[in-house]
Amino acid sequence: MISINNLTFNIGARALYDEANWHIKPGEKIGLIGANGTGKTTLLRLIVGDYTPSSGSISKAKDLKIGYLNQDLLSYQSDKSIVRVAMEAFARQNQLHTEIEEILEKLETEYSDELITRLTDRQQEFEQLDGYNIEYRAHEILAGLGFSEEDQKRQLNTFSGGWRMRVMLAKILLQQPDILLLDEPTNHLDLPSIKWLETYLGNFEGAVVIVSHDRWFLDRVIKKTVESRKGKLTPYAGNYTFYLEEKGIRETIQRGEFKNQQAKIKQEERLIERFRAKASKAKMAQSRIKMLEKMDRVDDVDDDNPEVNFSFRFTKQSGRHVVNIEHLNKSYPGVPILHQADGIIEKGDKIALIGANGRGKSTLLKIIAGTETFDGKVEAGHNVTMTFFSQHQLEALTLENTILEELQSFAPTYSETNLRSLLGSFLFTGDDVFKKIKVLSGGEKSRVALAKALTADANFLILDEPTNHLDIQSVNILIQALQQYEGTFIIVSHDRYFLDNIANRIWFIEEQKIKDYPGTYQEYEVWNSKRVIPKPAPIPVKQEEKAKKEEPRPVMQNAAQQLKKLNDELSRTEREVETLEKQVKEIETELADEQVYSEPARLTAANKRYQEAKAALDLAQQRWEELAAGIMEIEEK
Template sequence: MIAINDLTFLIGSRALYNEANWHIKPGDRVGLIGANGTGKSTLLKLIVGEYTPTSGSISMSKELKIGYLNQDLLSYESHNSILHVAMEAFERQNQLHHEIEELLKKIETDYSEDTLRKLSNRQEEFAALDGYNIEYRANQILAGLGFSEEDQHRALNTFSGGWRMRVMLAKILLQDPDILLLDEPTNHMDLPSIKWLENYLMGFEGAIVIVSHDRYFLDKIVNRIVESRKGKLTSYSGNYTYYLEEKELRSEIQRGEFKNQQAKIKQEERLIERFRAKASKAKMAQSRMKALEKMERVEDVDDDNPTVNFSFKFTKASGRHVIRIENAYKSYPAIDILENADAIIEKGDKIALIGANGKGKSTLLRIIAGTEPFEGKCETGHNVTETFFAQHQLESLHLENSILEELQSFAPKHTDTELRSLLGCFLFTGDDVFKKIKVLSGGEKSRVALAKSLTTDSNFLILDEPTNHLDIQSVNILIQALQQYEGTFITVSHDRYFLDNVANKIWFIEDKKIKEYPGTYEEYEEWQVTRDKNSKPVEVNKEPKKEKAKKEEVTKSVSDDTSKQLKKLNNQLQKLEEEIEAQNLSVQKLESELGNEAIYSDAEKLKSVNDNYSIAKMDLEKLQQKWEKMAEEILILEESL
C-alpha cells in the first residue's frame, strides 16, 4: 500500500529520520507514537507529499485515495453551512447534481434527443454513485460527531476551532478513502464524540494510521504500534497495552546483551593493557584492539518513563468541606446550564467532571473558581487555598522570563534542582529551561503553565483540560503528580486513561443538576452501561385493564413508600452531617490544645486531653462510617425510583 524505504529527513543539520523503513499494508490499523518532537506529524506530511525526503523513498499507487486530518485544517474558513462543507467530499456527485439541475432547466425549452440522453446518463451515474443518499450520510456522520440538526445549517466560521476540526473530519470520512491518516483526531472532542469515532473506525474497512496520546483510543482501534524514536521506526504487533509489554520484554533482553557485552569489553581491555607492553604478545594485543574497535556495540536501554522526583506540599490543610454549592442557577441565551443545583466537594476528593461539550463543565469550574457570575451560593471552606489551571492561563505567563525564571518567581520555596526536575518531567531538559516564554509554541506554554500550577502552595486544584498538548509520557507524569498530591482537586479531561487513574469520584451535569457517582471512571462506565440498559423502553404485553390498573396501583404504592423512605433518610443524613461537623470542631479544638506547648508540663492534664482526643476521634470515625452506609442506601433507593 505505502512503502517507506531508507527514509532520511533533515531539519537543518538534525536528522529527524535516518534511513527509516516502514511498510503500510492493506487492513493495517497503526498507532504512530513517540515523544513530542520525534517527527510523527512530519512523517504524515512526508507521506502525503507536503514535505520531500532528504533521501530514501516513499512509494504508493497513484490510485490510492488518502484521507488526511491534521491540525492545520483549523485555519479553514467558509461562510457555507457545515452540512455544505461536509458534502464537498462528494466532488463528482455534486458536479453531477449541478449538471442535472442545468439540464432540467434546459429541457423546459429544449426537447431534443441529445439533451434527454445527457440527462438520462447523468441521472444513471448519480444514482450509481448513491447520490440521492449523500445528504443523509453527511447528516449521520455530523450527528455522530456531536452536531445537532440545527447546528448543521450554521456557517462553518461561526464555530470554534475544535468544532471546525470535527467538520473537517466528517468531510474526510465521507470521502471513503483507502487509508486514513489521523493526526490527534480526538483533540477538542468530548467523550461521547470520541466513543462514536471509535465505533466508526472499528467498522472502517481501509487502513488507518493514528497519531494520538489517548491510550484507551489506541487500545480500541489499532492492531499495530509503530514507535518513532531516535530517527528510526520500530514496529510492534498488537495494541498499545501489548506494545508496553513487548517493549519491556525487548528492553530486558537488550539490557542483558548490553551488560554481557560491557563485561566482555572490560575483559578484553584488561588483556590488551596487560600484554601490549610485552614484545612477544604485542601482535596479539593489536589484533584484539582492532577486533574491539570493529565490534558492533549494543546500546544501553534509555529510561523512557521518567518518574516524578518532586515534593508537592502546602502549608495549610483545608477543613472537611472544601466547596459547598447551593441553589445554583446558570444560563446563557441559548441554553440553561444549572437550575437549583447543589453539590459538595470534601477534603481529599479527586473529582473528574465529565460530559458532552456544551453541557457546562468549564462553566461549573469557573463558578467553583469564583470567576463566573451565577445565581445561588458557592462557599469556600475553612483554610482552602486554590489554584485554577485553564488554557487561558497561558496568557498570564511572563513572556520575557525564561521557563526556569517563571517557576522560580512563582515558587520561591522550591530549589532550582526541584524545579528543573519537574520541568524535565514535562520535557524541558538541559538548556531548554533557559528558553524565553515568548519563543515557545502553544503546547510548550501549556506545559509550563501546568508545571507552574503544580508548584503552588494550594490545597485545592481546579484543572480544566490539563492533558491537552501533552504526549503519553507527560500524561503519565501528571498522573503520578496527582496521585502523590495530598490535597483536593476537580478536573475536566477527555483522556479516559488519565481520569481512570486519578479520580475517586465522578461528577456529571444531567437535567441541569450536578450529579455524583462515588467511584472510579471505569466503575462509572460500567454503571452507566447498566443504567442505559435499564432505561430502554420495554415492550409491554397486552393485558386486561383491571390487571394493568392493579399493577399500576401496586407500583405507585411501592414508589410512594420508596419516596417516603428516601425523604426520611435524607433528613437523617442532614442531621448526621451536622453532628459530624460539630464533632469535627471538637476534634480540631482538642488538636489545638495538644498543639499548645504549655500542656506538656502538666502530665495529668495532658493525659486527660489526650484521652478525650482519642475518644472524640473514634466517635468521628463512627459517625463518618454511619454517613457512608446511609449515603449508599440513599443511592440504591434513588436508582430504584
C-alpha cells in the first residue's frame, strides 16, 4: 500500500529521518508514537506529499485514497450547514446531483431524447454511487460525533474550533479512504465521541495510522506500533501496552550487551596499556587497538521515562472541607447547565470531572475558581489556597519574559535548578528556557502555563484539560507529579489513562446535578456500563454565542418505562416504514409509465417525490434498527 524506503529528511543541518524504512499494508491499524520533535506529524505530511524527502522514496499504490486529519483543518471556514460541509466529501455524487437538477429544469421548457438519455445516465450513475443515501450517511457520522439534528442545520462558522474539527473528521470518514492518517484525533473530542471513534475505527476496513498521546485510545484501536526515534522507524507487533512490554525486554537485552561490551573494552584497554611499553608486545598491542577501533559499539539504553525530581510546596494545610456547593444554579439563555446542584470537595480528594462537551464541566470549574457568575452557594473552606489552570491562562503570560523568567517571577522561592527540572519535564530543555514567551507556539505557551500553575503555593488545584499539547512522556511526568501532590485537586480531561492514574473520585453532571462516584475511573466505567442513563442531545456551541437550544427531554425513571417508550416508538416507526415503502413502489410504477416519461414537467415532479420518499424510507429503516437494538440491550440486562 505504502512503502517508505531509506527515507532521509533534513531540517537545516538536522536529519529528522535518516534512511528510515517502513511498509504499511492494507487493513493495518498502526499507532505512530514518539516524543515531541521526533517527526511524527512531519512523516504524515511526507506521506501525503506536503513535504518532499531529502533522499529515499515513498511509494504509494495506484489510485490510493488517503484521508488526512490534521490540526490545520481548524482554519477551514464556511457559511454552509455542517451537514452540507460534511457532504462535500461526495464530490462526484454532488456533481451528478447538480447535473440532474439542471437537466430536469431544462426538460420543463425543452424536451429532447438527448436530454432524456443524459438524465438516465446521470441517474444510473448517481444510484450506483449510492447517491440517494449520502445525506443519511452524513447525518449518521455527525450524530456519532455528537451533533444533534438541530446542530447539523447550523452553519460551520458558528461552532468553536473543537467542533469544527469534528466536522472535518466526519468529512474525511465519509470519503471512505483506503487509509486514514489521523494526527491527534482525540484532541477535540469528548469521552462519548472518543468511544464512538474507537468503535468506528475498529470496524473500518482500510488501514489507519494514528498519532496520539491517548494511551487508552491507542490500545483499543491499533494492532501494531511504530516508534519514531533517533531518525529511525521501529515496528512492534502489538498495541501500545505490548510496545511498552516488548521495548522493556529489548532494552534489558541491549543494556546487558552494552555492559558486557564495556567490560570487554576495559579489559582490552588494560592489556594494551600493559603491553604497549614492551617492544616484544608492541605488535600485539597495535593489533588490539585496531580491533577496538573496528568494533561495532552497542549503545547504552536512553532513559525515555525520567522520574519527577520536582516537589510541590504549599505553606498552609487546608481544613477538612475544601469547597462546599449548595443549591447551585447556572444557565445561559435557553441552555440550562446546573439546577439546585450540591457537592462537597474534601481534603485529599483527587476528583476527575468527566462527561460530554457542552454539559458544563468547564463552567463548573470556573464557578469553583470564582471566575464565573452563578446563583447559590459555593464556599471555599478554611485555609484553602487555590490555583486555576485553563487554556485561557495563556493570556496571562508576560510576552517579553523568557520561559525561565516567567516561572521565577511567579515562584521566587524555587531555585533555578528546580524550575529548570520542572521545565525539562514539559519539553523545555537546555537553552529552550531562555526563549521569549512571544515566540512560542500555542502548545508551548500551554505547557509554560501548566508548569507555572504547578509552582503555585496552592493546596487546591483546578486543572482544565492539562494534558492538551503534551506527549505521552510528559503526560507520565504530570501523572507522577500529581500522584505525589499532597493537596486536593479537581481536573477535567478526556485522557482516560491519565484520569485512571490520578483520580480517587469521579464527578459527572447529569440531569443538571453534580453526581459523585467514589472510586477510580476504571471502576466508574464498569459501574456506568451497567446502568440505564439519560442521553440528552449535546450542545456544541460557543459559550459566548449563548445559542437558544431545546429544553432537555424528561428522563425515563426506570428500565420498564424506557422499554415501553421504545416499543411504542418502534410500532410507530414500523407503520411509517410500511407507508413509505408503499409510496416508493407507487412512484417507481409512475416513473415507468411511458406517459409520465414523455412529459418533462410530470417526470421532474415524480423524480423529486421519489428522491424525497427514498431518503425518508432510508432514515425510517435506520431508526427502526436503532430502536430494535436499544430494546434488545435493555431486555438483556
